[in-house]
Amino acid sequence: RAEVLRLEPAAVFKAAGIAASRKAAALLADTDGAVITDTPGALSIQLPALDVPCLYIAGGGYASMVSEAPAASRAVVHLLAVLAVWRRHGREFAWPEALAATAPAAAAEDGLSGDERQFLARLRALVLEICHGGWAHVSEIMPAQLRALAMSARIESFPRLAAMLRTLAGTTDLLAKRDLGADERQAIRLAVRIYALSHALEGARGELLRDLRGAVRRSFNGGDALELLPLGAHWWELRSGARGLTMAFWDPAAQRIMQASLARRDGADRSFNRHMAWSGGALWPGAGAACTLGGGTLTLSNVRASDDHRISLSAETSASMLPPWRADDARWQAAGHDDWASLAEAIRQGAGLRGEGIDCVLLKPSRFDQPVLDEIRQVSSWTLRDVHGHPLTLRLSCDPQHHLRIDNIEGWAEQGPIIRGVLARLERDLHGSRLEPLSLVVERNGVLRAVSLDYEAPTNRASVSLLQRIARLFKSGAPETSAAPAATHSDWLEHLRLIMEDKALTGRLHMTGEDQDSLDSMHSFLRASGLDLVANALRRYLDQPGAEQAMALMYLCQACADAGDVATTFGATR
Structure with missing residues (x-):
């Protein structure tokens, strides 16, 4: 460690090269949170943002560093590792003057x-x-x-x-x-x-x-004070083993949702669980734990936020609590979506390779139906009505991790105070897209309060016996609002996509007689339906079956399916 701190910055930058130094300057924020460990004869430097460990060998200088980084990226990774040690111990350094002098002035205009x-x-x-x-x-x-x-x-x-x-x-x-x-x-x-x-x-x-x-997700910059309305929190777990609690906030100045996550990677901090994250400690100095934030508004000073609207849980950020908003506050009246047609257009514009995909939305229903549990499909459905009375159905699969949330939704919808807002997440899976409720904004005595459905149940809800629940299931026979019927070509596109995915699963991209007949029929139908772009891609695959042609065809089918999901989800409002 002491040897790394004695390295001369000019010599290190010269050894790394101008190109690597420029890339390292753009990724300096990735040195935050580095894990630096002294080992016999070496210094281990782990950069979590890049998911790669580096070793500085004692007595060998910068050139002796080793890592599993690809050869083309090694100079940048090793330089960032050295910078992580310098920054941790307050070692001052100056970037090479040539960095600014040789920076391409119009890189974006010139392309890659x-x-x-x-x-x-x-x-x-x-x-x-x-x-x-x-x-x-x-x-x-x-x-x-x-x-x-x-x-x-x-x-x-x-x-x-x-x-x-x-x-x-x-x-x-x-x-x-x-x-x-x-x-x-x-x-x-x-x-x-x-x-x-x-x-x-x-x-x-x-x-x-x-x-x-895209935006650099963990590059935070200082900014002015930020006033936020808490919208609730939800707990999540990924297949990789990562888990965490994400708090959502409404930023009235920018008219958008901001999020902050308290999370751990797979195998990290075994004591971290859903209850500790909810009530364990303050998210920022001056603010309470997540469980205390729903009843007021939050002001953050020296906040660091990324371009994808995520807030850093930095100790440098200070927080203070303000009184909650009232339901007639002009800031609340302008928040979120109360017209499902405008919401559908916002989601449609966020689709595709270029758009900024929408993750969460704030819905402001004028009224809502009672939640319905479909035991056959194992789905809980909740229909919200916009200012025009148009329906939008939110769905939650009856997985074990959703049981408490489903029960709490039923409780708040039945006996809770007036529900003014619903925070919902747009989920995409093999069965299409759907909106899942995460939390509520309720009104009591004219004051707004966030309710986290993964944690908070209405205190005045009477317990419901098993027999009562079964009886209610049989009584709730009102048919669910049906979505607009899918166009005929949607089934053909989905069938084509599944055929191509089956081929990609096995790697058998060549054509058999049966495949040829089936895909020829699909090509004729797509051409007759006016879907020339997909039909042309299918023809290229039929003429020359291969991975490149299969990839292009699957992407077009996927893009059409995504557009169809939006139309189906919001079809009743169109």
Whole structure:
């Protein structure tokens, strides 16, 4: 450690090179949270944001550093590791003057650099290799290769690709281990999106290129004080083992939802659980635990927020609590969506490779129906009505992790105070898209309060016996508001997508006689339906079956399905 602190900054930057120094300057925030450990004869530096450990060998200088980073990214990773030690101990350093002098003035206008194009080519080659071999037969080396690509994507300023590759690496790891929770089709659909994004990046310029790159998710900047209305919290767990509590807030100045997450990675902090996260300690100095924030408004000073509207749980941020908003407050009247048609348009604009995907929405129903539990489909449905009386149905699967939330929704809808707002998350899976309720904003005596459905039940709700619940299920025979019927070609597109995914699962992309007849019929129907873009992609695959043609065809089917999901979810309002 002492040896690293004695290194001369000028010599280190010279050894790393100007290109690596420029990339490291853009990723300096990734040195936050570094784990620095003294070991016999070496210093271990773990950079969680890049998911790679580095070793500084005693007596060897900067050149002696070793890591598992890809060769093309090694200089950047090693430089960031040294900078992490310097920053931790307050060692001052100055960036090389040549950094600003040689910075490309119009990189976004000129498109991608040669290194970036080489990276995208390596990425597509690996995705095609997995597709050729079949996603049901993923080898054990693929997850590590995908993680290395995710780190390279981060270094090459492709944060959106980096996040997608990390997710794909986690799913692929489960596939390689033959885990029962692995989902091959989920992996295929994510890989298809990654492949399409890499192609779109290559030809992009200017603002389009910046949008496709995405925002650096953990790069926080200081800002002015921020006044926020808490919207509640929800607990989540991922297949990778990561878990956490996410608090949502409404920012009236920017008219958007902000989020802050208290989370742990797989295997980290065994004492961290849903109850400790909810009531264990203050999120920021001056604020209470998450369980205390629902009854007021929050002001944050020296707040650090990322471009994707996430707030850092930094000790440098100070907080203070203010009285809650009233239901007639002009800021609340302007918040969220009370017209489902405008909500559908906002979600539609956020779809695609370029749009900023919508994760959570604040719904302000004028009234609502009682929740209905469908025992056959194992789904709880709750229909909200907008200012025009149009219905929008929120759904929760009856999984064990949702049981408490479903019960609390029933309680608040039956006997709770007036429900003024519902925070819902847009979930996408193999069965399409749906909105899931996370928390409520209720009014009591004219004052608004956030209710977290994973934790808070109405205190005045009488207990319901099993016989009463069964009787209520039989009485709640009112048919659920049906969505608009799907167009005929939607079934054909879904069938085509499943056929292509089956081929990607096995790696058998060649055509058999039966396949040829089936796909020829689909091609004729798509052409007759006016879906020329998909029909042309199918024809290219029929003429030359291969992974590239299959990827393009699956992406077009997937894009059409996403658009159809929006139309189906909000069809009753159109």
